[in-house]
Amino acid sequence: MAITSANQLELLQTAEAVAREKQIDPGLVVEAMEESLSRAAKSRYGSEMDIRVSIDRKTGRAKFTRVRTVVAEEELENYQAEMTVETAKQYMENPQIGDTFVEEVPPVEMGRIAAQSAKQVILQKVREAERDKQYEEFKDRVGTIINVAVKREEYGNIVVDLNPGEGVLRRNEKIGRELYRPGDRIRVYIKDVRREPRGPQIFLSRTANEFMAELFKMEVPEIYEGIIEIKAVARDPGSRAKIGVISYDSSIDPVGACVGMRGSRVQAVVNELQGEKIDIIPWNEDMPTFLVNALQPAEVSKVVFDEDAERIEVVVPEEQLSLAIGRRGQNVRLASQLTGLNIDIMTEEEESARRQKEFEERTQLFVDTLDLDEFFAQLLVAEGFTNLEEVAYVELDELTVIDGVDEDTAEELQARARDFLEAKNKAALDHARELGVEDSLVEFEGLTPQMVEALAEDGVKTLEDFATCADWELAGGWTTVDGERVKDDGLLEKFDVSLEEAQTMVMTARILLGWVDPTELEGETAEDEGDENEEEATA
Template sequence: MDTSALYRTELLQVAEAVAREKGINRDEVLEAMEQAISRAGRAKYGQEHDIRATIDRKTGEVKLHRYTEVVDLIENEFTQMLVKDARVRWSDDSLQIGDFKMEELPPIDLGRIAAQSAKQVIVQKVREAERGRQFDEFKDRVGEVINGVVKRNEFGNVTVDLGRAEAIMRRDETLPRENYRNGDRVRAYIYDVREEQRGPQIFVSRSHPQFMAKLFAQEVPEIYDGVIEIKSVARDPGSRAKIAVLSNDSSIDPVGACVGLRGSRVQAIVTELQGEKIDIIPWSEDTATYIVNALAPAEVSKVVLDEDAGRIEVVVPDEQLSLAIGRRGQNVRLASILTGWDIDILTEEEESRRRQDEIRQRSELFMNALDVDDVIAHLLVAEGFVSIEQVGFVPVDELATIEGFDDEVAEELRNRARDYLDRKAAELEEARQELGLDDAMLAIEGITTERGVKLGEQNIKTLDDLADLAADELIEMLGADLAPTEEEANTIIMAARAHWFEDEE
């Protein structure tokens, strides 16, 4: 019996079996075998030689060749030969620089050590090919919910068997109080697939906000069909969550569809998430309405929106305060994440007290700056005036419409306001010169003379001094009355640093 023919057939059968078992291409297994046989060949004929093995894909016949490169300058005498010598050796005048000549070597008998080495190469290459296949299969599945079986649990970090791959669920991606044992079935969300040194890693989570969104899509057909849209999700995993939904069909109630008949749909998700309480919120285009909805179950009396600062003040009845804030601030924190706004909660009493303080401060400002009594000052505040500039530059006829004012009073108030502003500007200019403030710093948009003087008093006098500050330092130095928003502070500092880059150029 032809043993070599049997060996060749077995080689192809082994490659076929490994490829089928690991779910990879047969050619990848054969390439790994070729590399293993090449290594064994170098072990026999010398590691310094360029020896390559080929396996015929149809017959399984193994051939071993030594390659020699034709060059004009030898760097490695074992793998290279000068063009003139190569033409003589192989009696071939057509050989050119860069060509390779192959010499067939006798087939080798894989000894025990060589066979072991070959096996290691094959195992390694098959593993690499398997990992490549896993990465290709799962890289496009980020965002899917998968089912798997717990394979290992090491200090809370769970390895999940997905059948054709393994995934990792870190301890902080599991739900509190969940304890996994080998063999437990688990459902999780693929949030990342990336190549690492040890191969492709698939990361799954049960605490990710999108895990809840995907569970709703599985339980609520209207979400899967796109009739209902999930706009935002905020979770305190294992404890409480809020999900904002919008219906694209006016005849369908998005909250009712998500809750289901007698709560059947939402209850299935609550059970999956170990009893996590879920507030389903109707999303609204109107920011104030959306925030009122997000703070449910608390009742809201008033919403004050500050778009420049990106903050919202919500006023609630005194008895609703603890409900609006929630245990350890949970309710307001989740509402803030859900809406993307910073939310400050005030009681009606606190808001009333603060409003009275603001009225008193503005009244005192008008009384001192315009030299008027408290009645006129209160009238200006009641009409919505907040600064001397407003009084100084408002049209006289508009000012005269205030009850108790006429054109003469309006003109006098306007003149007094302008006189005050002129005096203040002169004082600031004098202070600016005494402090020796750099004109370039005052030319930065957002640095008024008043802000410049305030900074100069704290030894910030040049463009470089300003550029060296961080946004929070600038805000702190300017104090509550003059402080910019964080975004404005960053813009000012970047403008002050611009000349550094010009100097580099």
């Protein structure tokens, strides 16, 4: 068919009809028509020609034009779409490289194949416009709850109607015992929106921690207004959950506000989550205190917190152990997720046995190294001494306060401790030198003879070797693998070298070797401090 005056307005009417049906911009449909007509024209005039089509948005008239670009003579490749400056002088005055010459060409006669091709182009463009519209509509709604209708189930995944488009509630994002039929209306959390070749993929969830937090925001006005904040959520979807809440208004109880009158607010959330039991816990910046709250209803006797390892030991009475652990470990697992800590639970009897073992080991250390009788060694341990270094280098007053220890006895104890340590250090250095350690590492400030020996045994024998070590290789650390924290042993970890101390030593070694410019390091430190101050000021 030809683009004649008889069907010019029909183009615009068709574009508007398609746009209304698909709820997209009519201009996008017109652009698709222009591209389809351009392709048809290229098949008629030649694919190497730059044929462009513009449709007048008011009259519907399609204008076909051929465009040629002025290029340098050595860059001329396509004679149909390009021309040199000399050739361009025949068509325009004072042509410059980059100028274009546009001339109108007769409209094409579209045969059946060309018309079908044009239709495919238009449909493709319309589909792309629909997908873009859907993506733009939902990308900003990530993190919100929507009410949707179930369309069908596919291999355990639930496909829902988003109008327009579809979303997927995957099998692992459903609460275990929930069953859905086509037409059922459910509330879901928009977890992720991704732009993919087959169209935007909208992933939904009912098991996400954020879903519960958003449900509480809908039921508790104080959370919506920011007076109360949900600081942490841990869920065993469909079974039990714990949430930590804090109030920024001292007159409002965060737990009571979330529970509501006669439990009305929390019950609304429980009903939506198919009876999932929810423990609402007051948040506390002091992690041990928060953990004690999180382990409710179990009673805790004592808590020992190791910040470096992000690990916490909890001591409970024997009769509270099963309650603290919970059915299949559920209570302690949720408390661990809520606090972000690894939790070791032990009974008072187990903790007592461990303390007794430590007492005996330290007593035996002093008996063996200081040539003391067991009673005297026990006095040292009872007074809080844990190693020889403490005995050797503390003030005399700290030893003379022990019953039966006068100044002469204290000095004798310290002399024995120092003699033993010096002999131990000499043996360590002799062994390290046998392994090939260089003096540059032995003399490096901050490394004890035992540290040098440990490094040498692992192949670190020069200052250059030491400078190439990572801080975690020296101090140790923790790595998360498949959702579980795994311990990384450090070469100097048994000497209680912290990550910060390891960083300082490695950086000092690099400066001594000339690998790092200390002035640049000072600049970076000042910049970091400035950023921190700016953040504090903003907060």
